[in-house]
Amino acid sequence: MDLWYTEKQTDSFGITAKVKETYVREQTDFQDLSMIETEEWGTMLTLDGMVMTTVRDEFVYHEMVAHPALVTHPNPEFVLVVGGGDGGVIREIMKHPKVKKAVLVDIDGKVIEYSKKYLPTIAGELDNPRVEVIVNDGYMHIHDHKNTYDVIMVDSTEPVGPAVELFSKGFYQGIHEALKEDGIFVAQTDNPWFKADLIQTVNRDVKEIFPIVRVYSANIPTYPSGLWTFTMGSKKYDPLQVEESAIPEFPTKYYTPRLHKAAFVLPKFVEDLIK
Amino acid sequence: MDLWYTEKQTDSFGITAKVKETYVREQTDFQDLSMIETEEWGTMLTLDGMVMTTVRDEFVYHEMVAHPALVTHPNPEFVLVVGGGDGGVIREIMKHPKVKKAVLVDIDGKVIEYSKKYLPTIAGELDNPRVEVIVNDGYMHIHDHKNTYDVIMVDSTEPVGPAVELFSKGFYQGIHEALKEDGIFVAQTDNPWFKADLIQTVNRDVKEIFPIVRVYSANIPTYPSGLWTFTMGSKKYDPLQVEESAIPEFPTKYYTPRLHKAAFVLPKFVEDLIK
Structure with missing residues (x-):
């Protein structure tokens, strides 16, 4: 099974990245936090469904x-x-x-x-x-x-x-x-x-x-x-x-x-x- | 039904754009040509599954x-x-x-x-x-x-x-x-x-x-x-x-x-x- 992280950057456009592993998916006191391992960008931190940072870029x-x-x-x-x-x-x-x-x-x-x-x-x-x-x-x-x-x-x-x-x-x-x-x-x-x-x-x-x-x-x-x-x-x-x-x-x-x-x-x- | 154009820009990363209408999808003598109307970028020309140009950008x-x-x-x-x-x-x-x-x-x-x-x-x-x-x-x-x-x-x-x-x-x-x-x-x-x-x-x-x-x-x-x-x-x-x-x-x-x-x-x- 292939898992992909897909982010709608607008209502009608987005990016999609293949996921190797999900380390964290958690609702903190302030936001929805994910830490995932992607093929292309390495480890990626997302908050409320938006990429915050990736190891590669x-x-x-x-x-x-x-x-x-x-x-x-x-x-x-x-x-x-x-x-x-x-x-x-x-x-x-x-x-x-x-x-x-x-x-x-x-x-x-x-x-x-x-x-x-x-x-x-x-x-x-x-x-x-x-x-x-x-x-x-x-x-x-x-x-x-x-x-x-x-x-x-x-x-x-x-x-x-x-x-x-x-x-x-x-x-x-x-x-x-x-x-x-x-x-x-x-x-x-x-x-x-x-x-x-x-x-x-x-x-x-x-x-x-x-x-x-x-x-x-x-x-x-x-x-x-x-x-x-x-x-x-x-x-x-x-x-x-x-x-x-x-x-x-x-x-x-x-x-x-x-x-x-x-x-x-x-x-x-x-x-x-x-x- | 929502239609989305998804392009794998690498094996593990891509973009996706919502499609309003497909005008042309044709195998020419040289390549696979599509002309589609997207919500975000307007009319988009793709060749062999790659965006060539869009009216917006x-x-x-x-x-x-x-x-x-x-x-x-x-x-x-x-x-x-x-x-x-x-x-x-x-x-x-x-x-x-x-x-x-x-x-x-x-x-x-x-x-x-x-x-x-x-x-x-x-x-x-x-x-x-x-x-x-x-x-x-x-x-x-x-x-x-x-x-x-x-x-x-x-x-x-x-x-x-x-x-x-x-x-x-x-x-x-x-x-x-x-x-x-x-x-x-x-x-x-x-x-x-x-x-x-x-x-x-x-x-x-x-x-x-x-x-x-x-x-x-x-x-x-x-x-x-x-x-x-x-x-x-x-x-x-x-x-x-x-x-x-x-x-x-x-x-x-x-x-x-x-x-x-x-x-x-x-x-x-x-x-x-x-x-």
Whole structure:
């Protein structure tokens, strides 16, 4: 018998991946969590029926959440990750020696627990002494920590279930207040083929709060449409002003100093969304 | 009853799209051709069970085959398209007034016939007086036309069925001879997630024939992995030397003068393939 994981990315389009084994299928306090072994992508974590990460292509998303902001900020000592319980963004942050402390706040401790067990190549740095892991509501954490962080990264699920509030203007306002006076934040903001409205709304909201707002993209084959966007809001530093030659060396599989600015050059139909 | 088109892009991964209506399902002299109406992507042409083009996302592929080479060549008067019977690349070529004549050579007249009938927004320029449409083997046409073209574009299917020879070193050698002394060619060269070997082989072969070889990419959601590559071989002009300010205006939805150079900046794992 062949088992296939099929995800409807829209009402009328989806992906399907052959499954070797199902490790976990559980309704946590917050969402429907699955950990499955696929032929094509290796171990795959899904939440509420959406691929969160796979061992084979996770490097794209995690590198592209972490590095553009950390390279733009000249001294990113204190970094917060909201969501991201699989630990992939934390692993990338740990490649930056300037970071003294990275705090991960995920609302769902089960994501952290199962990622440590089934995704060790992704979650391995969660035990780094420079990392603090907190199981809590990111929205609350933000509002309890004013003027605290140099960089905040929002590694959320889609805006359904527990992540709805993480796409609200109130949340971006809270992030602004939780950042220091020269802070930067970045959030994953879905794809322009099926979620153009979301990208437009977030862009408009963030522009009302941050003086510098930039959108960049990356190819993530297991995410809807394969074209993923990230929105960066910055109080002072502009990612487009970073000199390629000033970007430090660290090991990657997707991000490069050459790609840093190129990632911000968007297809015309995406440019038009955020004019 | 719900009908879904499901394409196995690899043995263990694929896409699935809801079908409203099937217009054509036919074994032509060369391949299995389908023209179907999908909910998400509009009318879709498939050959041998692979998506060739859809009304909704076709602009990406067709713009990105045509414009980088035409903008790089200072005087692209005579252009050849091998394959591309749907007419999308021809439509983009016609946006360049310097082009005096574009020749389309597709081996399968049925692709042209059904595209004109069911994909009028894509095939509409096939009747342009600057266009000559020939139903013939592109390999033969190339070998019968020495020193003829300024730009040659290879808009082939995957290297299965009738397109196998279009990925051979002999074909690239033939293209070199069919080009004028300052000619440029570009070919679609599949995706780096599932066809890394193909990209490497083509790159090595083309480098042995052309002094300037460049690879660029674009996001095409209905193609495997969403990340598509194109390989350009040039006798004289380097696409990376094109000045953004010198690129003429023409209407697009994906390509922009800003994107011209950025498209050539590849993710690290793709860069590593073609070192």
